[in-house]
Amino acid sequence: MVNPANPAQLEPIDALLSAHGLRRTATARLVLSWFLAHVDTSYTHAQLLAALQGAEPDDGLTLDRVTLYRLIDRLTQVSLLLCRVDANRVRRYQAMPESVKAMPHFECQTCHRDSPLTGELQGNALDLEAAAQNALQTLKALGYEGLSLDLAVRGVCADCAASAAAQAKADT
Numbered sequence: 001m002v003n004p005a006n007p008a009q010l011e012p013i014d015a016l017l018s019a020h021g022l023r024r025t026a027t028a029r030l031v032l033s034w035f036l037a038h039v040d041t042s043y044t045h046a047q048l049l050a051a052l053q054g055a056e057p058d059d060g061l062t063l064d065r066v067t068l069y070r071l072i073d074r075l076t077q078v079s080l081l082l083c084r085v086d087a088n089r090v091r092r093y094q095a096m097p098e099s100v101k102a103m104p105h106f107e108c109q110t111c112h113r114d115s116p117l118t119g120e121l122q123g124n125a126l127d128l129e130a131a132a133q134n135a136l137q138t139l140k141a142l143g144y145e146g147l148s149l150d151l152a153v154r155g156v157c158a159d160c161a162a163s164a165a166a167q168a169k170a171d172t
Contacts, residue, residue, distance in 0.1 A: 042094040
């Protein structure tokens, strides 16, 4: 028999929720498991709602936008999710691995696709992690709490740049 007071005996999602002081509701399980299954993808509130409504189990669970907003806010407060605000001031949410202090990503200003840069920056990952740790330690020493660091590179992705070049060539 599973003892709910012992997080080690709970399912991994339930254990994560319990360890962070959150209720283990069906909605919380659904949302957190979705993010953990899609760790390299960030979602706006609307994108997440649409994706989850298509993935809801057939057990009477209904997910409304207010419940989802409150839940992702709580998941962000306990650092299970990373919330970034893009160049258009749109909030995007992504799973935040506990070990990660810096989450480098590229945001295309044309198609608004958000792509992690961990693979591309692998050679510099230790330098980035050390810089992040130094910045976070300094801020913590100054009394700041609940810290994470977001490194956003903004520009036009290769696909959009190629499409624009092809369109320009076709127009001439």
